[in-house]
Amino acid sequence: MARNATPMKPRKPAPATPKRPGARVTRSAWRDRLTAWRLHHRDSARDALQRMRNTPAATAMTVLVIAIALALPAGITVLLENAQAVTRDWDGNAHLSVFLKADVSDADQRALAQRWQSRDDIERARLVTRDEALAEFRELSGFSDVLDALPDNPLPALIMVYPADTRPDALAALQSTLSALPEVDIAQLDVLWVQRLHAMIELAGRIVGALTLALALAVMLVVVNTIRLAIENRRDEIVVIKLVGGTDGFVRRPFLYTGFWYGLAGGLVAVLLVQITLLWVGSPMDELTSLYESEYSLIGIGFSNALILPTFAGLLGLMGAWLAVSRHLNDVDPQLL
Amino acid sequence: MIQLDRVSKRYTSPGMGSKDALRQVSLHLPAGELTFLTGHSGAGKSTLLKLIMMIERPSAGEIMVDGIPLNRVGRSGIPLVRRRIGMVHQNHQLLFDRSVYDNVALPLIIAGFPRADIGKRVRAALDKVGLLSKEKLNPMMLSGGEQQRIGIARAVVNKPPLLLADEPTGNLDPELSAEIMDLFRDFARVGVAVMIATHDLSLIARYPHRLLTLREGSLIADREETGHGA
Numbered sequence: 001m002a003r004n005a006t007p008m009k010p011r012k013p014a015p016a017t018p019k020r021p022g023a024r025v026t027r028s029a030w031r032d033r034l035t036a037w038r039l040h041h042r043d044s045a046r047d048a049l050q051r052m053r054n055t056p057a058a059t060a061m062t063v064l065v066i067a068i069a070l071a072l073p074a075g076i077t078v079l080l081e082n083a084q085a086v087t088r089d090w091d092g093n094a095h096l097s098v099f100l101k102a103d104v105s106d107a108d109q110r111a112l113a114q115r116w117q118s119r120d121d122i123e124r125a126r127l128v129t130r131d132e133a134l135a136e137f138r139e140l141s142g143f144s145d146v147l148d149a150l151p152d153n154p155l156p157a158l159i160m161v162y163p164a165d166t167r168p169d170a171l172a173a174l175q176s177t178l179s180a181l182p183e184v185d186i187a188q189l190d191v192l193w194v195q196r197l198h199a200m201i202e203l204a205g206r207i208v209g210a211l212t213l214a215l216a217l218a219v220m221l222v223v224v225n226t227i228r229l230a231i232e233n234r235r236d237e238i239v240v241i242k243l244v245g246g247t248d249g250f251v252r253r254p255f256l257y258t259g260f261w262y263g264l265a266g267g268l269v270a271v272l273l274v275q276i277t278l279l280w281v282g283s284p285m286d287e288l289t290s291l292y293e294s295e296y297s298l299i300g301i302g303f304s305n306a307l308i309l310p311t312f313a314g315l316l317g318l319m320g321a322w323l324a325v326s327r328h329l330n331d332v333d334p335q336l337l
Numbered sequence: 338m339i340q341l342d343r344v345s346k347r348y349t350s351p352g353m354g355s356k357d358a359l360r361q362v363s364l365h366l367p368a369g370e371l372t373f374l375t376g377h378s379g380a381g382k383s384t385l386l387k388l389i390m391m392i393e394r395p396s397a398g399e400i401m402v403d404g405i406p407l408n409r410v411g412r413s414g415i416p417l418v419r420r421r422i423g424m425v426h427q428n429h430q431l432l433f434d435r436s437v438y439d440n441v442a443l444p445l446i447i448a449g450f451p452r453a454d455i456g457k458r459v460r461a462a463l464d465k466v467g468l469l470s471k472e473k474l475n476p477m478m479l480s481g482g483e484q485q486r487i488g489i490a491r492a493v494v495n496k497p498p499l500l501l502a503d504e505p506t507g508n509l510d511p512e513l514s515a516e517i518m519d520l521f522r523d524f525a526r527v528g529v530a531v532m533i534a535t536h537d538l539s540l541i542a543r544y545p546h547r548l549l550t551l552r553e554g555s556l557i558a559d560r561e562e563t564g565h566g567a
Contacts (some may be wrong), residue, residue: 036449240430243390244444244491245420247413334392 040253048257051230059262062226066219066266070313071273073212074301078274080208082299083201087194094166094194098159098178098187112183113159121174124162130155156185168195216316219266223259223320224327230258231328239334251329256321263317267310274301338499338530339366339389344398346384346554358384360554361398366532368498371525373541374534376551382534385551386503390424391415403498420448423492423529425502429484431476431491437463438472441490448495462490466520482513489520493529500524502533506540518544 052059100109106129113127128136133155138144163174171189178187231238241251282298289296301309344362349355359381366372376382387393388400391407400407403421410418431440441462445455463469466486468479476484485505492500502521506514518540525531535541541548550558 032451033449035451036446039452040446040449236430237432237434240432241443241447242416243419243424243426243430244447245416245418246447247416250416250447334390 040250044253045257045261048254048261052258052261059265062222062262063265063269065222066262066313066317067269067273069215069218069222070266070270070309071277073208073215074270074305074309075274075277076204076208076211078278078299078301080201080204085299086296087197087201094163094171096161096163096171096175096178096187096189098161099185100157100159100183101185102156104157104183108183109157109159116159116161121164121170122161123164126160126162128158128160130157133158161187171195219263219313219316220320220323223262223317224324226262227255227259227321227324228328230255231324231332235332238329238332242332243334248329252322252325255325256318259317259319259321259324260314261317263320264310264314266317267313270313271301271306271309338368338403339532340364340399340401341385342399342401344388344395344400346381346388346393347396357554359388359395359551362551362554362556363398364549364556364559366499366530368530369525369528370547371522371531371533371544372547372549373544374532374549374551375536375538375541377536379553380551381554382536382551383503384554386424386501386534389501390422391418416447420444420495421497421499423495423497423500425485425488425492425500425505427504427507429476429488431484431487433475433477435475436473437468437476437479437487440476440487441472441494444491444495450495458494459490462494465493465523466490482509482516485509485513485517486520489517493524498529500529500531502531502535504535504537505533506535506537511539514540515543 100112104112109127109129113125116122116125130153134147134153137155138147161174161178163171165171175187175189178184238251278298278300285298341362341364344359345357346359347355347357362381362385374382374385384393388395388407389402391410394407402418405418405421407418432443438459441459442455445458450458460469460472463472466489468483468486468490471479471483476487479487489502489505492502500521505517505521509517514537521531521533522544547561548558549556
C-alpha cells in the first residue's frame with residue numbers, strides 16, 4: 001500500500017533547528033542553546049516565585065509548617081551548644097585528689113609527687129602538705145576557731161593529680177592505678193558529676209539528631225505533597241509542553257525551583273523563629289546567670305548556621321520536589337482527544 | 338517524511354481480551370503533500386496519530402519520521418521527535434493562563450531558540466494565520482476559529498517538516514473551514530508533509546487530495562483525487 005505514484009516535490013522546509021554548515025556556526029548554536037538553558041532556569045525560578053506570591057495564604061502556611069519543623073531541632077541544638085559552652089571549662093578542672101596515708105613521711109610525699117609528675121598519663125601533680133591543707137581549710141571554711149581547738153592537724157597530705165587525658169576511661173584507669181599504690185589512702189575523682197552531665201548532653205545530642213532526621217523527612221514530605229498538588233493543578237500545561245517537545249528536564253525545572261524556594265523560605269523563617277525565641281529567653285537567662293555569679297550570656301544561632309540552615313532546607317525542598325516530580329510527572333502523559 | 342511498514346497496535350486489557358486498533362498498516366507520506374486520513378470513529382485514526390507522536394508505541398512494525406526509526410528512539414529522545422512534528426489538536430490544547438503570543442512561542446522556548454529570533458518567528462506565524470493584532474490577548478477571549486488558528490500557528494512556528502491535524506475543522510462553519518484548509522495547503526506547497534485526520538466528508542469532497550481510509554484498523558483505500566482544485 002505504500003505509494004510513490006506522484007514524484008516527490010523537492011523538499012524545502014526549514015529544518016527544526018538552525019542550519020549549521022560550519023564549525024563556527026555550530027559553536028554559536030551551542031552557545032545559543034546554553035543561553036536558552038540559562039534563561040529557562042532564570043525564568044523557571046522567577047515564575048515559581050511569582051506563583052507562590054500569587055497564593056500568599058497557601059504559601060505562608062506551607063512555609064510556616066516547614067519553618068516550625070526546622071526551628072524545633074535547630075532551637076534545641078542551640079540550647080545544647082549553650083549547655084556545652086557553659087560546662088566546657090569545668091572539664092579542664094578534671095583532677096584526682098589522692099589522699100596519702102598518715103604514715104608517709106614528708107620526704108616520701110615529695111618524692112612521690114615528683115615521680116608522678118614525670119608519668120606520661122599525668123600532666124601535673126601538686127603536693128598539698130598537711131600544713132598547707134590546714135591553712136587552706138582554715139581560710140576557706142571559716143572554722144578556724146574549731147581548728148584551733150583541735151590538739152592536732154586532722155588533715156591528711158594530698159597530691160592533686162591533673163591527668164593528661166580527661167576522658168572518663170582514662171580517668172578511671174588512673175584512679176585505680178593510683179589507689180593500688182601502698183602510700184595511697186584513697187584517690188578521689190572530683191568530676192564524676194561533670195562527666196554525667198556530659199553524658200547527658202551527648203545523649204540529648206543524639207536524640208536531637210534523631211529528631212532532626214525525622215523532621216527533615218517531614219519537611220520533605222510537606223514539599224512532596226505541595227509539589228504533587230502543583231503538578232495536579234498544572235496538568236494541562238504539562239501535557240501541552242510534552243506534546244510540543246518539552247523534555248522531562250524542561251517540565252521538571254519550575255517544580256524543582258518551587259520546592260527549593262519553599263525550603264529556603266522555611267529555613268529563613270526557622271532562623272527568625274529561633275532568634276526571636278532566644279531573645280525572649282535571653283533576659284531571664286541573664287538574671288539567672290548573674291545569680292550564679294557567672295557572666296555567661298546565650299550563644300545565638302550564629303552567622304554560619306544562619307546560612308547553613310536555609311541552604312540545607314532549600315536542598316531538602318529540592319529533594320522533596322524531585323521525589324514528587326519523578327513520582328507523579330509520568331502520570332501526566334499526553335493523550336489526544 | 339513518514340513511513341509506516343506493517344504497523345500494528347493491539348490493546349490488551351486484563352480480563353477483557355484484546356483489540357486490534359491497527360492491523361498491518363503500511364504507508365508513505367512524502368514531503369510537500371497534503372493527505373487526508375479518514376474512517377469512522379474507532380477505525381484507528383487516533384491510534385495512528387498517537388503512534389506517530391510517540392504517545393504510544395506500536396505492537397509490531399516500523400515507523401520512520403523524518404528519517405528517524407521510532408523503534409530505536411528511547412524515552413529521552415521522544416521530545417526531539419515531537420519537535421519535528423507540528424500537531425494541530427481538535428480541542429486546540431491551548432494554555433489559558435498566558436497570552437496568544439506566549440502560547441505560540443512555547444515550542445521555540447522549549448527548543449531553545451535565541452530570544453531575539455523568537456519574537457520574529459512568533460509574529461511571522463501569527464501573521465500567517467491572520468492573528469498578528471491579537472498577540473497580547475488571552476486565547477480565552479477569542480472565537481473557536483481563532484483558537485484553532487493559534488493552534489496552527491503554534492504547530493508551524495518552528496517550521497517542522499511534518500504537520501498533523503486531528504479534526505482541525507471539527508466545530509467550524511464551512512467558511513472558516515475553508516480558511517483553515519487554505520493554510521494547510523500553503524504549508525504543503527512549501528514542502529511540509531501535511532496529514533489531516535477527519536471524518537468531515539464534505540471537506541474531503543471539496544479538496545481533492547490523497548485520501549487514506551481506515552476501517553477497523555486496516556488501511557482499505559489509498560487513492561489520489563485528481564481533478565480540479567489543487
